[in-house]
Amino acid sequence: MNRNVLFKFFDPVTLAGDQIRGECFIRITQEIPKAQIVLTFQTKMYSKIIDKKQIPYDQSNPQMIPEKLVERAQRIQVTLDSPFRQPKQTQKKYELNGDIMYRVIRHYGTHESFVYTQELYTGQVKPGDYKFQFSVPTQYNMSSSFSYKSEDGLKQAKCGYKVTLRVDLPDEASTLMMESADVFINGRTASECEQFRQCEGNIVQFLCLNRGTVELSLKINKNNFIPGEQLQIEYTLDNTRSQRSISRVEARLINKLTFIDDDEMERVVENVKVFQQNLGGVNSGQKLERQNALLEIPKYLRATIKTNIIRNQYFLQMEAIADAFLTWLSVPVVCQIPINIQESQLPQKINLEGWNFLPIMNVSVNAFSNLTVQQSFVPT
Numbered sequence: 001m002n003r004n005v006l007f008k009f010f011d012p013v014t015l016a017g018d019q020i021r022g023e024c025f026i027r028i029t030q031e032i033p034k035a036q037i038v039l040t041f042q043t044k045m046y047s048k049i050i051d052k053k054q055i056p057y058d059q060s061n062p063q064m065i066p067e068k069l070v071e072r073a074q075r076i077q078v079t080l081d082s083p084f085r086q087p088k089q090t091q092k093k094y095e096l097n098g099d100i101m102y103r104v105i106r107h108y109g110t111h112e113s114f115v116y117t118q119e120l121y122t123g124q125v126k127p128g129d130y131k132f133q134f135s136v137p138t139q140y141n142m143s144s145s146f147s148y149k150s151e152d153g154l155k156q157a158k159c160g161y162k163v164t165l166r167v168d169l170p171d172e173a174s175t176l177m178m179e180s181a182d183v184f185i186n187g188r189t190a191s192e193c194e195q196f197r198q199c200e201g202n203i204v205q206f207l208c209l210n211r212g213t214v215e216l217s218l219k220i221n222k223n224n225f226i227p228g229e230q231l232q233i234e235y236t237l238d239n240t241r242s243q244r245s246i247s248r249v250e251a252r253l254i255n256k257l258t259f260i261d262d263d264e265m266e267r268v269v270e271n272v273k274v275f276q277q278n279l280g281g282v283n284s285g286q287k288l289e290r291q292n293a294l295l296e297i298p299k300y301l302r303a304t305i306k307t308n309i310i311r312n313q314y315f316l317q318m319e320a321i322a323d324a325f326l327t328w329l330s331v332p333v334v335c336q337i338p339i340n341i342q343e344s345q346l347p348q349k350i351n352l353e354g355w356n357f358l359p360i361m362n363v364s365v366n367a368f369s370n371l372t373v374q375q376s377f378v379p380t
Helices: 076-080
Strands: 005-009 019-028 032-055 094-097 100-110 113-125 128-137 146-149 155-169 174-183 196-205 209-220 230-242 246-260 266-282 287-296 310-321 327-329 333-341 369-374
Touching: 005 155, 005 174, 019 032, 019 155, 032 128, 032 174, 032 246, 100 246, 113 128, 146 310, 155 246, 209 310, 209 333, 230 246, 230 266, 230 310, 246 287, 266 287, 266 310
Parallel strands: none
Antiparallel strands: 005 019, 019 128, 032 100, 032 113, 032 155, 094 100, 113 369, 146 155, 155 174, 196 209, 196 327, 196 333, 209 230, 230 287, 246 266, 246 310, 310 333
């Protein structure tokens, strides 16, 4: 981090459509006859999947694959591949690890990258510490901040936002200093979301004998949560029309992550159970009505996001289980409700000890101009 440029954001996370408000602190160590200070707000969104498929390879005939297409360093595609503009020489089509040859196949999902630019100050600057407030507009339909990378690095996705401050020397056509900081956004969600589900199924026994019907209903009081928050549920389990017991009820949270490439091909990257909590069952002929339970949402969860290239979804499921000897349910009795996980960040702390601010550049910026829209580029 450049200690001569610091950012402070008034809100750890900004709601899409609201202003990103904050302050920027600059330390100038030399007199500049003419400087141009520019602040930009940039967005970037992409998904990337790299498949490596083993293919036949004959060491005695290395010319079967052109050398320029082969990468001999392990994991090179993880570190260098990008869905955006890059030198063509990094786009190796094959990877050789020892005696094994892999063909590398890339699946990119890309989105336009927007850059909003505002010129803050042009003129002479003397040595000293300066600060100014800024207010950056965001779009109402922006998605939540999101970042994912698989353990092997072959699957990655990002929906990111950042502000960059740059001090240019226009007479020399050069940049004196530049520093960026990530900003975090929460996408807006629909005001009316599903909060109640009800389902039923038949209990059967050996030789498919019908032993009655069980009914399960699930209700939550809201759909939006932050990591670490407790989720309160209310459920009713009606076993009055059954001759067999329900041994337990399983409450679980499912996370499904899907990437969509530029050919609109959907690939499920993860479909995992985040957590599970077992609740008590009920005997035959009995009913558990309006039972309450608390489920703690893990603190490490990424935000919900739904775009044309990334979908990160969460589903609260509750299932009645009948697993006594030779007893089962004819169809799964599962209530499922989608929930929204919001981006969460701790309040920012910065150390300004030793900074002595001069008044000349205590300016406030409230208007950004949309100067450029950069179309993302996918290398071939």
